[in-house]
Amino acid sequence: xxxxxxxxxxxxxxxxxxxxxxxxxxxxxxxxxxxxxxxxxxxxxxxxxxxxxxxxxxxxxxxxxxxxxxxxxxxxxxxxxxxxxxxxxxxxxxxxxxxxxxxxxxxxxxxxxxxxxxxxxxxxxxxxxxxxxxxxxxxxxxxxxxxxxxxxxxxxxxxxxxxxxxxxxxxxxxxxxxxxxxxxxxxxxxxxxxxxxxxxxxxxxxxxxxxxxxxxxxxxxxxxxxxxxxxxxxxxxxxxxxxxxxxxxxxxxxxxxxxxxxxxxxxxxxxxxxxxxxxxxxxxxxxxxxxxxxxxxxxxxxxxxxxxxxxxxxxxxxxxxxxxxxxxxxxxxxxxxxxxxxxxxxxxxxxxxxxxxxxxxxxxxxxxxxxxxxxxxxxxxxxxxxxxxxxxxxxxxxxxxxxxxxxxxxxxxxxxxxxxxxxxxxxxxxxxxxxxxxxxxxxxxxxxxxxx
Amino acid sequence: xxxxxxxxxxxxxxxxxxxxxxxxxxxxxxxxxxxxxxxxxxxxxxxxxxxxxxxxxxxxxxxxxxxxxxxxxxxxxxxxxxxxxxxxxxxxxxxxxxxxxxxxxxxxxxxxxxxxxxxxxxxxxxxxxxxxxxxxxxxxxxxxxxxxxxxxxxxxxxxxxxxxxxxxxxxxxxxxxxxxxxxxxxxxxxxxxxxxxxxxxxxxxxxxxxxxxxxxxxxxxxxxxxxxxxxxxxxxxxxxxxxxxxxxxxxxxxxxxxxxxxxxxxxxxxxxxxxxxxxxxxxxxxxxxxxxxxxxxxxxxxxxxxxxxxxxxxxxxxxxxxxxxxxxxxxxxxxxxxxxxxxxxxxxxxxxxxxxxxxxxxxxxxxxxxxxxxxxxxxxxxxxxxxxxxxxxxxxxxxxxxxxxxxxxxxxxxxxxxxxxxxxxxxxxxxxxxxxxxxxxxxxxxxxxxxxxxxxxxxxxxxxxxxxxxxxxxxxxxx
Numbered sequence: 013x014x015x016x017x018x019x020x021x022x023x024x025x026x027x028x029x030x031x032x033x034x035x036x037x038x039x040x041x042x043x044x045x046x047x048x049x050x051x052x053x054x055x056x057x058x059x060x061x062x063x064x065x066x067x068x069x070x071x072x073x074x075x076x077x078x079x080x081x082x083x084x085x086x087x088x089x090x091x092x093x094x095x096x097x098x099x100x101x102x103x104x105x106x107x108x109x110x111x112x113x114x115x116x117x118x119x120x121x122x123x124x125x126x127x128x129x130x131x132x133x134x135x136x137x138x139x140x141x142x143x144x145x146x147x148x149x150x151x152x153x154x155x156x157x158x159x160x161x162x163x164x165x166x167x168x169x170x171x172x173x174x175x176x177x178x179x180x181x182x183x184x185x186x187x188x189x190x191x192x193x194x195x196x197x198x199x200x201x202x203x204x205x206x207x208x209x210x211x212x213x214x215x216x217x218x219x220x221x222x223x224x225x226x227x228x229x230x231x232x233x234x235x236x237x238x239x240x241x242x243x244x245x246x247x248x249x250x251x252x253x254x255x256x257x258x259x260x261x262x263x264x265x266x267x268x269x270x271x272x273x274x275x276x277x278x279x280x281x282x283x284x285x286x287x288x289x290x291x292x293x294x295x296x297x298x299x300x301x302x303x304x305x306x307x308x309x310x311x312x313x314x315x316x317x318x319x320x321x322x323x324x325x326x327x328x329x330x331x332x333x334x335x336x337x338x339x340x341x342x343x344x345x346x347x348x349x350x351x352x353x354x355x356x357x358x359x360x361x362x363x364x365x366x367x368x369x370x371x372x373x374x375x376x377x378x379x380x381x382x383x384x385x386x387x388x389x390x391x392x393x394x395x396x397x398x399x400x401x402x403x404x405x406x407x408x409x410x411x412x413x414x415x416x417x418x419x420x421x422x423x424x425x426x427x428x429x430x431x432x433x434x435x436x437x438x439x440x441x442x443x444x445x446x447x448x449x450x451x452x453x454x455x456x457x458x459x460x461x462x463x464x
Numbered sequence: 465x466x467x468x469x470x471x472x473x474x475x476x477x478x479x480x481x482x483x484x485x486x487x488x489x490x491x492x493x494x495x496x497x498x499x500x501x502x503x504x505x506x507x508x509x510x511x512x513x514x515x516x517x518x519x520x521x522x523x524x525x526x527x528x529x530x531x532x533x534x535x536x537x538x539x540x541x542x543x544x545x546x547x548x549x550x551x552x553x554x555x556x557x558x559x560x561x562x563x564x565x566x567x568x569x570x571x572x573x574x575x576x577x578x579x580x581x582x583x584x585x586x587x588x589x590x591x592x593x594x595x596x597x598x599x600x601x602x603x604x605x606x607x608x609x610x611x612x613x614x615x616x617x618x619x620x621x622x623x624x625x626x627x628x629x630x631x632x633x634x635x636x637x638x639x640x641x642x643x644x645x646x647x648x649x650x651x652x653x654x655x656x657x658x659x660x661x662x663x664x665x666x667x668x669x670x671x672x673x674x675x676x677x678x679x680x681x682x683x684x685x686x687x688x689x690x691x692x693x694x695x696x697x698x699x700x701x702x703x704x705x706x707x708x709x710x711x712x713x714x715x716x717x718x719x720x721x722x723x724x725x726x727x728x729x730x731x732x733x734x735x736x737x738x739x740x741x742x743x744x745x746x747x748x749x750x751x752x753x754x755x756x757x758x759x760x761x762x763x764x765x766x767x768x769x770x771x772x773x774x775x776x777x778x779x780x781x782x783x784x785x786x787x788x789x790x791x792x793x794x795x796x797x798x799x800x801x802x803x804x805x806x807x808x809x810x811x812x813x814x815x816x817x818x819x820x821x822x823x824x825x826x827x828x829x830x831x832x833x834x835x836x837x838x839x840x841x842x843x844x845x846x847x848x849x850x851x852x853x854x855x856x857x858x859x860x861x862x863x864x865x866x867x868x869x870x871x872x873x874x875x876x877x878x879x880x881x882x883x884x885x886x887x888x889x890x891x892x893x894x895x896x897x898x899x900x901x902x903x904x905x906x907x908x909x910x911x912x913x914x915x916x917x918x919x920x921x922x923x924x925x926x927x928x929x930x931x932x933x934x935x936x937x938x939x940x941x942x943x
Contacts, residue, residue: 098614098615101608101609101614101616102612102614102615108609108610108612111609112606112609118795118796120795120796120797120798121796121798121799122796123772123775123792123799123800123801124617124776125595125617125618125776126617127617127618165554229585233612
């Protein structure tokens, strides 16, 4: 709807009522440059094309993700791109910062003022799907590959991002927490991504720490929001922090624990801490003890978790070479908050965009075997023979392209020229060995190919 | 890129509420513009003192957008419209230079004492679907999100937001001089969202690159650091307010009547139909006139807002213009609004018009011109219109592309030729268009006042007889 400032040039140009000829010429040149650029870039800001090479990486991630999730008993779902805005506005779902970036609008039947959004998050729609369709199931292990939309001011970052996520409804503490962490970890490992770190925190710790500040309701909400947006200094800046609290906070924010012993130490150091705080630490101790038992390395860093309001328990994120590639946690209150039944739940999402950058270039699996079937001329007989041969080759598992325009490709393993002339309607060129021979039938072609 | 050799400095000046205080202030600082008065004949004005400065009179709502996109270097308008724009489009292109210390007021969130909302905290805790009505839909939405209201709907309106609670909305977000102003309209102020004064704003690029020092020097006596009054304890102040009672009780049938230009012909028409409402005459404007029929509730709102308000069931019947009905139906094709009668008064033509100097005589010429000589028209074609949905459809149907729509709040002719290439707007005689050196290239349709109804009310066994009775009375007045 808004225009860019450059559009001031006006239709003055050719419409004789512009006086200065010199400016006219300049304006014209400028306009031609602009129109060239516009012709070659008609994509919306912040949107991204995925080219064949990108898609190979994308599918690689998706394939690994799908096969791992299936082998752990998760089932695939897909939710619609449009959802009601109110699913995301209630307290305990998305933070105000995230909500200010959603793509919301009135649908064609939105005269009642009910707004819809382009899906801004993966978990909430799956929770809705569970409540609407599967709430009779005590346990539901679900996974999805989806795009999410969030506005980003500069237009340089992606406004549409892809994620692979899994949600476990009905999985109680703490085995389910460990299950999703290990599943996510296995996927990342199978993708061949290196230098991966797992960081743990607890959403209840954040809330317990803010409670310790003993602020008014409004200020407490404001500080919680700041922390969830990633600004931990909001905690130390708040005025009512007692010396004891500062000590606690300093210890927590600066230390990085590497085993459950760290948490035992924390618990012993703060005997007067609130019950919320203690129970959050106890949750973390339980999960870390289980992770220790399966030799899963981690770091406890409570300052790392932010962005989502719906987490209630242990949260985690994965970093690869310092970049965030995934995250998740426990959200036991989300389903009841959305008018579903009381059910514990946890899940994670892996971020496809950074992972794509980390994967080595992918090759089409059968690229080396690609075959070009080349009709010598565009007659009904040659076309018939060529398509029939190509069909047989594809059935035999070869990637086969067709050409009737005498295109000389260099990237093929084999080229089969179809002349249609008896007794040898086919000419088989071996591009690797630089040999060629005449062949009489499809069967013979397949035999020659299999012999290499 | 902008041409920084261009020495002309353009400033956008407000119409409406801030026109005369702005004119006074400009006179005081020696920066008068010839013809900047409430009976201005021309939108374009030149400075008496600085030859390089030219001004244009625009609707206040349009000024932040126009300055942000760089059509104007400077602008003067209320902080409410600046924030309404910035909260949705947090562009860095707009710089708030300074408050101008006049036009004090505020944007208030208010409710009716009958709404069952006692304070702000109720909004976050009550499990309700809140209907929020406002001329400031972006500020209203930002407020609802910040308060973590679980479920809400925003009704954007052209005006009269204060008339909606309690029956047609739970909250209204609107401008008021102070809390007492809100209370005098029968509403309880819950929060002052924003303190409003007139503001001087600038385009960032202009401020960074262009010499604006002469004109800014004129303003120097006015440029003060933003004097925000210290945050008063609002709830205490609000508690002392005397809230006037709204004479409201639920009625079986609700009818919306128009204010503004359509009011006087509507009054005459209703008289012919034998319907007289206490508080709705040529001279008197009450938001809630009373009817002799005890089952009929009447409210006076903007005709632009009626189709949507009838669609969502707030009213069963309304008298509005066919233009606004069509604009609504193009936006919401399945809307349950139906036209019952064409009333024949308040007739206007909705037309497409361009500068007289543009070498086209009809819409087909324009399409050919864009296709064959794209260099003659800067692409995309910029179209100013207050009927955004009618304009969109008309341009699409006539294969005009590419185009950009500039939504306006009336007086689209002010945008041509510098800020838009074409307008789609209404005209009675075409005189104003001619006066502004514009020519009509297409008559899209003729629009008159009409009676519209909610289809569900027409089918409801409780309502349909009474709706039919009223329709008959109105139909009789046609003959």
